[in-house]
Amino acid sequence: MRDSSGVTPQDLGFTFEDLVQLAEKHRQIDEHHVTVGGRLCRALPIVEEANARVKEYVEKKDVEAPSGIELWEKIKENARRIKKALGMKEEDWNSFSGQLRFAINSLDELMKVVELPDAAYKDIREVTKHYRMRLTPYYASLIMPGKINDPILVQCVPTREMIDNAGIEIPPVAADHSPARLIDQFYPRVLTIKATNMCAMYCTHCLRIAHIGKKDRIYSREAYREALDYIKQDTLIRDVLITGGDAFILPNDMIRWLLGELDKIDHVRMKRLGTRIPVTSPMRVDEELLDILEESNDIKPLRVVTQVNTAQEITPVSREAFKQISKRVSAVMNQAVLLKGINDTRVKMWKLCETIHEAYIRPYYVFNCSFRNPQFSHLRVPVEVGQDIIESMYGNISGDAIPRYIATAGGKIPLHRTNVVRRENGNIILRKPWSGEEVAYPDADPEVYANDKYAFARYWK
Ligand code: SF4
Numbered sequence: 110m111r112d113s114s115g116v117t118p119q120d121l122g123f124t125f126e127d128l129v130q131l132a133e134k135h136r137q138i139d140e141h142h143v144t145v146g147g148r149l150c151r152a153l154p155i156v157e158e159a160n161a162r163v164k165e166y167v168e169k170k171d172v173e174a175p176s177g178i179e180l181w182e183k184i185k186e187n188a189r190r191i192k193k194a195l196g197m198k199e200e201d202w203n204s205f206s207g208q209l210r211f212a213i214n215s216l217d218e219l220m221k222v223v224e225l226p227d228a229a230y231k232d233i234r235e236v237t238k239h240y241r242m243r244l245t246p247y248y249a250s251l252i253m254p255g256k257i258n259d260p261i262l263v264q265c266v267p268t269r270e271m272i273d274n275a276g277i278e279i280p281p282v283a284a285d286h287s288p289a290r291l292i293d294q295f296y297p298r299v300l301t302i303k304a305t306n307m308c309a310m311y312c313t314h315c316l317r318i319a320h321i322g323k324k325d326r327i328y329s330r331e332a333y334r335e336a337l338d339y340i341k342q343d344t345l346i347r348d349v350l351i352t353g354g355d356a357f358i359l360p361n362d363m364i365r366w367l368l369g370e371l372d373k374i375d376h377v378r379m380k381r382l383g384t385r386i387p388v389t390s391p392m393r394v395d396e397e398l399l400d401i402l403e404e405s406n407d408i409k410p411l412r413v414v415t416q417v418n419t420a421q422e423i424t425p426v427s428r429e430a431f432k433q434i435s436k437r438v439s440a441v442m443n444q445a446v447l448l449k450g451i452n453d454t455r456v457k458m459w460k461l462c463e464t465i466h467e468a469y470i471r472p473y474y475v476f477n478c479s480f481r482n483p484q485f486s487h488l489r490v491p492v493e494v495g496q497d498i499i500e501s502m503y504g505n506i507s508g509d510a511i512p513r514y515i516a517t518a519g520g521k522i523p524l525h526r527t528n529v530v531r532r533e534n535g536n537i538i539l540r541k542p543w544s545g546e547e548v549a550y551p552d553a554d555p556e557v558y559a560n561d562k563y564a565f566a567r568y569w570k
Contacts, residue, residue, distance in 0.1 A: 121149055162543055163505050166459055174460035177251055177424030184424060187250040195219040195246055205386075205393040209244040209309065215242070219266065222237050222249050232269040239275070240267045240318070240484070243311045245390045251421055260419040260451040269311050270487040289339035290332055295520045298347040301383075302336045304328065304367065306353040307449040310389040314446055314478060314485045316517070321354060327363070344376045350414070352383030361397050368405040378409055383476070385416045403437035407512035410439040414473070418445050418452055420464040428468040435469035442473035445512065447498075453490045458498045462510045475499065477524060479517055492516070496526050504543030 118128045132145050143152075171179055192202055195218070201207030213219050216234045219242070225233075233242070244265040251261040286295050292302040306317075307325045315321050335411040340346050349371055356364065364382070371377050382402075386393045405411045413434050417423060435441045443465050445452060452458050452475075462472040478489045499514040530538045536549040557563075 123149075135480065139505055159504075160310055161255055166456055166505070169456045170460045170463075173454070174420050174457040176420035176464045177422060178428065180251075180253065181422065181425055183253065184250050187252070187254070188247070188488075191222045191246050194362065197246060202569050203392055205309075205395075208247055208390045208392060211246050212309070213242070213244050213246065213249060213309045222246070223252060223266070224254060229268075236267040236269060236271050240271055241311050242267055243308075245309055245424075247392070248310055248389045251424065253421075258368070258450050260448075263451060264312055264314065264418060264448070265310055268487075271313065271484040274483045274486050289337040291328065292336050292339055293361055297345050299350070300340070300346055300348075301350045301352055302333070303368070304333070304351050304356060304363075307353060307358045308355040308389075309358060309386050309393070312385075314448055314488050315355075316446075316479050316482065317486060318482050327359060330366070333367060333370075337374075340371070340377065341374055341380060343460060346376060348379040348381070349377055350381040350383055352381075352414075353384050355384050356382040357384040357386035357393050357398070361395075361401060364398070365401045365404075368411070372405060372408045379412070380405065380409065381412045381414050383414045387415060387427055387430040387434065388417055388422045391424075391427045391466065394430040394433060398418050399437050400434055402434065406438045412440045412442060413438050414442050414444055415470065416445065417443050417461065417465050417470065418448055420460045423468050431465075431468045431470050441470045443470045443512070444474040444476065445472070446476045446478050447490045447495045447514075448478055448488045449490050451488075451496060453498070455498055455500065455501050458500060459506055461513065462502065463506060464505065466510040472510050475512045475520070477514070477516045496524060500526055500542045504541065 118125050123131075128145065135145050135148075142515050164344050168288045177184060188202065191197075192199075195211050195213075197207065197211050201211060213222060216230060216237060217234065220230060236242075242265075248261065248265060253259050253261075256262075286293050288294055291303050292300055293303060294509060305325075305327045305554050306321050307327065308315075308321060311321060317375075340349060351364075351367055351371075361368070368380060387477055402413070403413060415431075431441055445461065447453060447458075458475070475495065477492055477495055478485065480486075480489070495514055499511070502511045516524050526542075528540045528542055530540050530547060532538070532552075533549065535552065538547050539550045540547050
């Protein structure tokens with residue numbers, strides 16, 4: 110037996126009898142009109158070709174970009190060493206207050222837990238005169254000893270470049286967009302309440318570096334009332350983000366009160382809380398907080414927006430925290446920052462997005478690291494590198510694990526490439542991001558689109 114393409118059953122690794130059996134099976138089940146020829150000669154080769162596109166990723170992902178789940182045994186070993194070095198008891202480690210009390214704020218404390226060359230310690234002493242350092246012992250346990258530019262270390266320990274680069278800092282964009290106390294507003298229906306300038310950790314790439322970490326501040330209810338009054342009088346406001354700093358640094362009572370006040374405002378229909386604490390100190394996510402989230406989410410949808418930049422930040426503990434949060438809110442979303450050496454390869458970014466996806470978090474944005482703060486220009490990645498990475502995800506990982514790529518420049522501006530190449534004979538020519546192949550896509554007929562007399566409207570004069 111030989112079909113028109115000249116392929117024999119033997120070429121496909123089947124005997125003639127196998128094929129007869131398969132044909133009979135297909136005749137009986139007839140699901141979706143699948144034919145034996147279609148399955149063997151078309152579908153399987155297409156799957157093979159698709160598999161080849163992810164082969165390198167699958168081979169490299171756990172080596173080039175291991176998650177905190179894969180590194181868990183090493184992290185536990187680090188945790189034992191750090192607890193001993195800082196004199197922490199088990200209950201200190203497992204509580205948020207313990208993590209804050211034993212947070213590493215000085216070079217002397219850092220030297221107890223992270224081994225670095227002497228020249229690096231000398232520079233850190235210098236940099237920390239200008240920029241505040243704080244990392245929780247838990248976050249420090251994610252640093253892999255001996256790994257040069259470990260993606261956790263680079264995010265939390267300030268380096269020499271921060272003073273070498275210190276040029277003219279362009280004021281935060283938000284400085285011109287604060288119509289009321291503690292409010293940032295760029296858009297008509299969405300705004301932000303900056304509820305605190307405190308975080309459990311101070312990130313070396315923080316966009317709000319000018320506000321964050323100089324002096325810890327949680328504001329009074331009076332200050333929050335001014336923000337709430339502004340929201341009340343602007344009936345266009347629909348969606349309010351409470352952030353900081355870090356919203357989860359606020360005491361539970363304050364979070365309950367703020368969400369409650371927002372829930373009372375009729376035109377506020379959605380809320381968001383911005384926090385990186387489930388990553389830097391997942392012990393904070395206690396039952397009381399989860400109950401508060403659920404109560405508010407029951408009234409109007411509440412989302413939690415976080416920042417995970419590397420798969421190494423997802424451990425069994427942070428994954429559990431995100432899982433519990435995801436059960437109580439309408440969505441948990443990630444806003445990563447594209448950072449040199451941390452997530453600037455296909456393997457690292459795909460792995461990040463797949464790992465957070467599996468940790469109940471929806472990859473939402475990837476920000477190109479801002480030009481406004483010269484302190485971290487050494488961590489910036491060219492726009493095109495990010496475009497290549499994000500485009501490479503299409504067709505290769507789950508669609509809802511692909512984030513939007515964004516520049517912040519007086520608002521969020523999408524940086525995606527267009528895959529609409531040109532128009533030809535009424536068709537749109539599209540490019541497949543995963544192969545570069547061009548395909549003709551018949552567009553909607555403009556005349557049909559312009560016709561209002563469609564569906565049931567055609568029956569009315
Ligand atoms: S947690 Fe967010 S706000 Fe706080 S230092 Fe890090 S990036 Fe900045």
